[in-house]
Amino acid sequence: METVPIREIERRIREFQGKLAEKEVDIAIIAQNVDLYYFTGSCQSGYLVVPSRGEPIYLVNKSFKRARKESPLPDIRHLLKFRTLPQILEEEIPNIEKLGLELDVLPTSFYLRFQNMFPQAEIIDISGAIRELRLIKSPYEIDIFRKGAEISRQMLEAVPRFLKEGKTEVEFAAELECFMRKRGHQGGIRLRQFNQEVFYGHVMSGENLTYPSFFDSPTGGPGLSPAYPQGPGWKKIGRDEIVIVDYVVAYQGYCVDCTRFYSLGSVPSLLKEAHAAALTIQEEIMKTAGPGTICSDIYRQACQIAEDFGLRDHFMGYGTDQATFVAHGVGLELDELPVMADRQDYPLQTGMVFALEPKMVIPGVGVAGVENTILVTEQGLEKITILPEEIIPV
């Protein structure tokens, strides 16, 4: 099985230690599975202890054997009981004054236990530092995105083989899921934000295109019940309907996000215009943005173009369910940095990867637009997902 190269792990740890030193944090304890994977190459359960200088220790509860096979870190130990953690650290790093934890994802009960374990330590949130590090993708990571993008391309090109009038949305979706899975889709897609979850993504048709949901996205979808209220429903796909395929590929951990629209018959002219507006937004951003462009400026630019088309009220959703971004970072999680939204006042940098998804939501009519996963290079923006962007007639 392919494991993360040692040079990747060493660089990530070193850069993280630089950030810890800056913040005068003595040690960080990483607990979340995705962050564990990023820094160790394994997400076997346990804790990665990173001192601001010196060697990190990966304390693994289960499976210790597997962690040693997956992670190139030299110091991996078997952690039998969580409560022995302070003892183990006492020997290595005495007098911890400032302890960093992932406070954005760590459940409160764990936080309170850490507080009890290290009563003398000030606990600070190091999730910002981790998200900043993960924001810039290495050539090794970009190579994995390209492999995932290939699965996405194959699936989207195969859509006409599966999309048939009279099928339920979930039947059609199941076939696309099966297609991707056989080619290496890992299944689970991870999100960092509390309560956010997604199963592959959004496949809907006709009136279900504008079905709203909790999910922080322009589209929602009914899902099969209010218990999992998102994505394809029981509705049959009908004649003259638009179908969205917004399915994420998660390959070797990394998320590739791409959307295309298909039509079974005629397309309402309002949706044609909305589609043209969305493509214009994408085109303008592709032309003007690159390293140094401020993320919030990109969002403002997108909103302005939507406004020029008379579609500002329909851009990225409608009414109280309107989303307030035009792009989101992708990586080991689907909701990474950078985000193109208000108040995101940092510049694009080479190595960032994001999903740019200008979409228009017109209640009673449908949804149109496009989504591509995009890499920031020294030259500008490069699409990782490449295939036709028109509404594809089936």
Place this chain on the structure above:
Amino acid sequence: METVPIREIERRIREFQGKLAEKEVDIAIIAQNVDLYYFTGSCQSGYLVVPSRGEPIYLVNKSFKRARKESPLPDIRHLLKFRTLPQILEEEIPNIEKLGLELDVLPTSFYLRFQNMFPQAEIIDISGAIRELRLIKSPYEIDIFRKGAEISRQMLEAVPRFLKEGKTEVEFAAELECFMRKRGHQGGIRLRQFNQEVFYGHVMSGENLTYPSFFDSPTGGPGLSPAYPQGPGWKKIGRDEIVIVDYVVAYQGYCVDCTRFYSLGSVPSLLKEAHAAALTIQEEIMKTAGPGTICSDIYRQACQIAEDFGLRDHFMGYGTDQATFVAHGVGLELDELPVMADRQDYPLQTGMVFALEPKMVIPGVGVAGVENTILVTEQGLEKITILPEEIIPV
């Protein structure tokens, strides 16, 4: 779309308020999506405020429209900004002295914000009370389990149609996933415990049967990469191999867990013995347990029978990766109460639903056993998942 009946919601809220009053908690604020669904019938994002007496208020951020369609609660309001929460509550419930939160799942950053919002309040963990309520399933919920069990039965019976020598594990798995999904599997399976996650479950063959993972279960599986290290891998299914199908059905929110084993050719005699031992454990528990039986006693009984067969070291895993339970509750989450394990010293009660999964793991040989979803009735234990339990030759 089928929604949760109002009588269900009213009873749940009333019983929860009883528990709040017992603990002298003034209000509870429910934030996690699964708990929200349990108490409101909707998991649209927001907060359910439950005072120890009086009407609950469901404050919804997104989608407000959808929450009103899904939840029968009378007081649903649109929450535009999280920070306005204290103002809203101030008018309804002044002087909050004791505030209940789900500290087992609530991220620390939310906890710290609540602390700031209600500086005068003592915050206590009400997740225990919620898990206790959810432990007893209503006839309405049990009916949903039976529908999910029917999908599980159909899929397990269809296995011989899909299971072929030479297919990769993930190809075979993808076909079973597609089969269940078309029949109403919601896709996402939820777990309460931090970092625990599962995509459908475990489908493995031959040597991969004993591949260990972080997952708190007797089996693990390689997965497709260390980034998602669980379940089916790239290995081809071979002649004379045993195949496990331990796939969860999540239907209208509820998880049905069932495992069967299949063989492509001969079965090693050691696995036949292990299988017989596991079936004996199940049979003995089915015969002797019922309302009033202490959960930890059931676990001890299971361990004793494994011991009698000379298989204690292989029961529920092997070596440092051995799991320490024989059954886990199932419901809206896969890791509910009751748990049959040491220190779980409470009795079974009518309406509890759990997955009983005696399994034997023999490194270098394979895995055998059985898993059924079981309901506690006044008469004893009743299997919800019913189909042959032998190792099925294909």
